[in-house]
Amino acid sequence: MENARFADGAAYVRGRFVPMAEATIPITDWGFTRSDVVYDVVHVVNDGFFRLQDHLERFEIAMRKRRLQPAESLQQIEDILHRCVALSGLKDAFVSMSTLRGRPRIYGSRRPADCENHFMAYAIPWIDVIPRDVQERGAHLWIASTPRVPDASVDPTIKNYQWNDLTSGLLEAHDNGFDTTVLCDADGFVTEGPGFNVFMVKDGKVFTPDRGSLHGITRRSVLELCADMGVEAAVATIRRADFEDADEVFVATTAGGVMPVSRVNRTILANDRPGPLSLALKALYWKRHEEGWHRTEVRKELAEWPSGAAV
Amino acid sequence: MENARFADGAAYVRGRFVPMAEATIPITDWGFTRSDVVYDVVHVVNDGFFRLQDHLERFEIAMRKRRLQPAESLQQIEDILHRCVALSGLKDAFVSMSTLRGRPRIYGSRRPADCENHFMAYAIPWIDVIPRDVQERGAHLWIASTPRVPDASVDPTIKNYQWNDLTSGLLEAHDNGFDTTVLCDADGFVTEGPGFNVFMVKDGKVFTPDRGSLHGITRRSVLELCADMGVEAAVATIRRADFEDADEVFVATTAGGVMPVSRVNRTILANDRPGPLSLALKALYWKRHEEGWHRTEVRKELAEWPSGAAV
Numbered sequence: 001m002e003n004a005r006f007a008d009g010a011a012y013v014r015g016r017f018v019p020m021a022e023a024t025i026p027i028t029d030w031g032f033t034r035s036d037v038v039y040d041v042v043h044v045v046n047d048g049f050f051r052l053q054d055h056l057e058r059f060e061i062a063m064r065k066r067r068l069q070p071a072e073s074l075q076q077i078e079d080i081l082h083r084c085v086a087l088s089g090l091k092d093a094f095v096s097m098s099t100l101r102g103r104p105r106i107y108g109s110r111r112p113a114d115c116e117n118h119f120m121a122y123a124i125p126w127i128d129v130i131p132r133d134v135q136e137r138g139a140h141l142w143i144a145s146t147p148r149v150p151d152a153s154v155d156p157t158i159k160n161y162q163w164n165d166l167t168s169g170l171l172e173a174h175d176n177g178f179d180t181t182v183l184c185d186a187d188g189f190v191t192e193g194p195g196f197n198v199f200m201v202k203d204g205k206v207f208t209p210d211r212g213s214l215h216g217i218t219r220r221s222v223l224e225l226c227a228d229m230g231v232e233a234a235v236a237t238i239r240r241a242d243f244e245d246a247d248e249v250f251v252a253t254t255a256g257g258v259m260p261v262s263r264v265n266r267t268i269l270a271n272d273r274p275g276p277l278s279l280a281l282k283a284l285y286w287k288r289h290e291e292g293w294h295r296t297e298v299r300k301e302l303a304e305w306p307s308g309a310a311v
Numbered sequence: 312m313e314n315a316r317f318a319d320g321a322a323y324v325r326g327r328f329v330p331m332a333e334a335t336i337p338i339t340d341w342g343f344t345r346s347d348v349v350y351d352v353v354h355v356v357n358d359g360f361f362r363l364q365d366h367l368e369r370f371e372i373a374m375r376k377r378r379l380q381p382a383e384s385l386q387q388i389e390d391i392l393h394r395c396v397a398l399s400g401l402k403d404a405f406v407s408m409s410t411l412r413g414r415p416r417i418y419g420s421r422r423p424a425d426c427e428n429h430f431m432a433y434a435i436p437w438i439d440v441i442p443r444d445v446q447e448r449g450a451h452l453w454i455a456s457t458p459r460v461p462d463a464s465v466d467p468t469i470k471n472y473q474w475n476d477l478t479s480g481l482l483e484a485h486d487n488g489f490d491t492t493v494l495c496d497a498d499g500f501v502t503e504g505p506g507f508n509v510f511m512v513k514d515g516k517v518f519t520p521d522r523g524s525l526h527g528i529t530r531r532s533v534l535e536l537c538a539d540m541g542v543e544a545a546v547a548t549i550r551r552a553d554f555e556d557a558d559e560v561f562v563a564t565t566a567g568g569v570m571p572v573s574r575v576n577r578t579i580l581a582n583d584r585p586g587p588l589s590l591a592l593k594a595l596y597w598k599r600h601e602e603g604w605h606r607t608e609v610r611k612e613l614a615e616w617p618s619g620a621a622v
Contacts, residue, residue, distance in 0.1 A: 107436070154476060174424065195421075
């Protein structure tokens, strides 16, 4: 009964499990005021996490690289994710984890090392990055005029919330009547979009950018599925002109999986519909889910712990 | 009596005035999860705001450029800032204002235009970016190896919380036993530090970088004070080598004013002490405050409104 409180999702903040409406951070947390935070997102389909260990591993590396160390161990973090999903009662969920710099223990300090880092997580109803109806016709992807922040300035393999360049591209895409955007770097090489990796198909081969991009877990799945299918796939340098000249384009992310694109700027791909290889990869991606590939069953019994208690 | 609740500062969040401890944002606000937020900071000294209209003007431009539109008018925002200070009872204060993208009105939307933007503000006890004792001996400034994010990717004149590159530099500075950092861009030109503009003095002339930097209000004050003193000053392209070869270096920001530097990496400036022109500018900056330059008296009577009420 009590779990009705968690109908909109369940969060873990400052050592306690709370409904989403109560999940907040102070307005002076450096996770906000300096965007000094790393995060990761894993999904749950039909009561099973997908590639949970891969997400936890990437998250741990990100924390270490940014010198963020919460009180919780990685094992406790895993338990917390299970419990958020269990409390929410969701069969399909979008599950976020983040570690924030926090606030200095000494008032007025400007030293990151003085801050009390803290871990947060939440499970909320599934969100596709691109709406289902748009996925059906194929997304219209706008190549932004804003260049992607260079890897040397902000490491894109450390999943972060600094989306200013991506948001600029998204605004421009919407202004032009497009669904979403992809950014090129200052040298004109293709990078990524707001929350997803991009792929192009040319002459039966699959390519995804080697720069300016997260090393996506779904990207990894796509590369593995290509190998399964006997399709050649590579992480490569992709020029804008080659991307616009692709036979097919699709995007991939945890929040939606493999999502076909039917237009890139004014270029109409594959007869203005999702391409055949994109559709085959999408189908295989979800078939593998049903087969239990990389699946970790959600430990639903964790919902029965006293809610509000620390982990 | 009631205002004892505001002893740690007073905030305005979601249309209500609350003590700092109650000032929070949802963990799913795009102001946090996309760092989709603009902000500004103004200071209060001895019951007077300094250059309040200049800060409000810059803040309004930033909001417009990022297409952020809160419910409050600029006049209301000004009233809110007065009231935060009045409620806090602080004679000297650090006053922050920010507008966040907020959350989509439609669950799952990824469109910025679907979000409900909101304005927040708070007044807290004064913070110097560089501690007073460090200012006395002159700050030790580390030139970071991380390049500043290019202006084309993230406009530095729109005050933002995307501090990842600056934080990387700060961590490196602290590792090397330095107080704070300044970043160069990928071409080796000097930009800014975490929360401040930098200046160099060479042959009696003052220079401040023309790129990768906020158009600081304190920077503007410094340029005006130079004119008052008959000192030549310019916004210019500054190469790293020239910066290291300066006669003096100082930094400037709302949170601390003019703050001298005595070392830049391994280079010891001005006999390892604050330089004479830096000290003269610092003294004049505070003298002008006492004289009421650009001063707006805090409207303390606003503390008497029913607390918790909307503006």
